[in-house]
Structures are given as C-alpha cells and as structure tokens.
Amino acid sequence: MKGIDIAVLGGGSWGITLSRLLDEAGHKVRLWELYPEVIDELKTRREHSKVLPGIKVPERVIITGEEKEAVEGATHILLCVPSHGVRDTLIKISPHIGNDAVVISGAKGIETDTLMRMSEVIENVLGERVKVGALSGPSHAEEVSRRMPTTVVASSKDIDVAEEIQRIFMLDYFRVYTNTDITGVELGGALKNIIAIAAGGVDGMGFGDNTKGALLTRGLAEMTRLGVAMGAKPLTFAGLSGLGDLITTCMSKHSRNRYVGEMLGRGMRLKDIL
Structure with missing residues (x-):
C-alpha cells in the first residue's frame, strides 16, 4: 500500500x-x-x-x-x-x-x-x-x-x-x-508509564532484579484489572501494547519515565528533574 x-x-x-x-x-x-x-x-x-x-x-x-x-x-x-x-x-x-x-x-x-x-x-x-x-x-x-x-x-x-x-x-x-480492543491498547500505552516511574525508583534506590521483576508483574496485574473495569479485554495487556511496552519502558535507557523515577529514587526533587 x-x-x-x-x-x-x-x-x-x-x-x-x-x-x-x-x-x-x-x-x-x-x-x-x-x-x-x-x-x-x-x-x-x-x-x-x-x-x-x-x-x-x-x-x-x-x-x-x-x-x-x-x-x-x-x-x-x-x-x-x-x-x-x-x-x-x-x-x-x-x-x-x-x-x-x-x-x-x-x-x-x-x-x-x-x-x-x-x-x-x-x-x-x-x-x-x-x-x-x-x-x-x-x-x-x-x-x-x-x-x-x-x-x-x-x-x-x-x-x-x-x-x-x-x-x-x-x-x-x-x-x-x-x-x-482500542480501549486496552491505549490504556496499556498510558498506564505503563506509571509503573515505569516506579521501576526507575527501583534503579535509583539501588535495588535489584528481584524487586523490579516483582514490580513489573504486580504492575501488569493492576493495569489489567483497571483496564477490564474500563471495558478492555484482559488478553490485550499480555500483548505488545501491554506487557511488551511495559517491559521496554521499565528497562530502557531511552525511557523518560524510568529516568524520572531513577532520579527521584536518588533523592532529587521533581522540579529539578523536569
């Protein structure tokens, strides 16, 4: 095309x-x-x-x-x-x-x-x-x-x-x-940003992979429950726009949300980060 x-x-x-x-x-x-x-x-x-x-x-x-x-x-x-x-x-x-x-x-x-x-x-x-x-x-x-x-x-x-x-x-x-399921696709893309800030906090406070693994898993569960309550299909959150985007955003050096969380975890104030 x-x-x-x-x-x-x-x-x-x-x-x-x-x-x-x-x-x-x-x-x-x-x-x-x-x-x-x-x-x-x-x-x-x-x-x-x-x-x-x-x-x-x-x-x-x-x-x-x-x-x-x-x-x-x-x-x-x-x-x-x-x-x-x-x-x-x-x-x-x-x-x-x-x-x-x-x-x-x-x-x-x-x-x-x-x-x-x-x-x-x-x-x-x-x-x-x-x-x-x-x-x-x-x-x-x-x-x-x-x-x-x-x-x-x-x-x-x-x-x-x-x-x-x-x-x-x-x-x-x-x-x-x-x-x-555009509801689920869009909610996955938006809600993962919240979890990514927390994931950055894990990095900033010097915690390890166990902590981040737990955060991502429980974070995905919360995203899914909220999405279903708003009319999304649960399977959508197990796909690219849910789990895929969550993993990438929480782990990547390119993620601005993860970076903000990391700086907060190191003790910086939000107004000094943004």
Whole structure:
C-alpha cells in the first residue's frame, strides 16, 4: 500500500521517526510542527538535534507550521504531539480535515481534565466524520529511527481501519499487528508509564532484579484489572501494547519515565528533574 497522502502532526522524536518510516514506505508525507525554532532547524538542517541528533528528515517530506498546508487534502492524519496537546492540535486542524479521513493517535496518555483516552479525544473534537485508530507498542524512536526491528499494534474498533493502518506502516523492520480492543491498547500505552516511574525508583534506590521483576508483574496485574473495569479485554495487556511496552519502558535507557523515577529514587526533587 503506497502513495498515501498523510499528515504527521508533531516534529518531535516520534513524529520525525514515523515521517521517515512513512516516506520509506512510499507515502507522501507532510510534517507539521508548532514551534518556529524547531521548524527552522527541520527545514534548514533536516533534523531536530535536541531530540534525535544525526537523524535526517528526507527531502521529500514537506515541513510546515501551517495547519492548512499540513492537513488539507490528507487522507490520513497521524498525531505525534504529546498527549496534553492533542485536543488543542485537533481544534486547530479541524477546519481543514476532510470527511472520512483516518485520524491515528500515536500519542500515549490520558487527558488530565476529562480522563479520556486519545481516541476518545479525537472522537470528542472531530465527531463521526472521521475514522479513528491508534498505533502503540514497544517502540522507542531512538531505535526505530535507526531501523532496529520493532513490532507494534494498529488498533481501531473497526477492523478494516486497523488493517488499513497496518498496511500503511508495515516495513521489514517495523512489523504491525492488529487489535480491535482500542480501549486496552491505549490504556496499556498510558498506564505503563506509571509503573515505569516506579521501576526507575527501583534503579535509583539501588535495588535489584528481584524487586523490579516483582514490580513489573504486580504492575501488569493492576493495569489489567483497571483496564477490564474500563471495558478492555484482559488478553490485550499480555500483548505488545501491554506487557511488551511495559517491559521496554521499565528497562530502557531511552525511557523518560524510568529516568524520572531513577532520579527521584536518588533523592532529587521533581522540579529539578523536569
């Protein structure tokens, strides 16, 4: 499946990484970023040296700070902004989104004020005129951008949408599975961040593998129980978007949540870490 016209919203590490991947897959990519200084560097140097030094954005990828230029005519829209910025971004681009566009959440989180998942925020802002999906799983941008083998989940309540997302993103080093339990997929991606902070605390306090193994196991059990109570399927949490993402985030040097926990475990104050 090639030649899709797709807008990627967010010029951070994940947006850049997926823009590169989508370009490699043969799609027409427009990358939108909010901050002028980032846009300038992306246009002039084709990189964002603060988050992904040395990783270049292909010349074919159009870089813009204009919502209309980024979104108008795009059949697929990929949200790679932080979860707290998803609603504001959707409001900005809403006038330019065509009917039946597929809007894919690449953000992992829960909206603070409403406790909505990202797909629910999309539906709340854009209504029924768009199709909604999510992409989640153990996928650090630092590794995907270097073409390290990665496996993720494309999810939507509509299996046809999930399979369409799967075809768009699939490459030899980026394998995509499908799952219609979007509630479970999104909750796995959000809740594991809490456990990752605790896992970092284990590292920071100098505890060992026994402690972290217990934390991950009991943490997964809590994630699953909460997810089921919110309408998810328990098996989803045993898959890539649950256990897979939990292990990666709790163990990786790339994990920001784990790092915050480690610094807290060493006695630093949160305001000095962030």
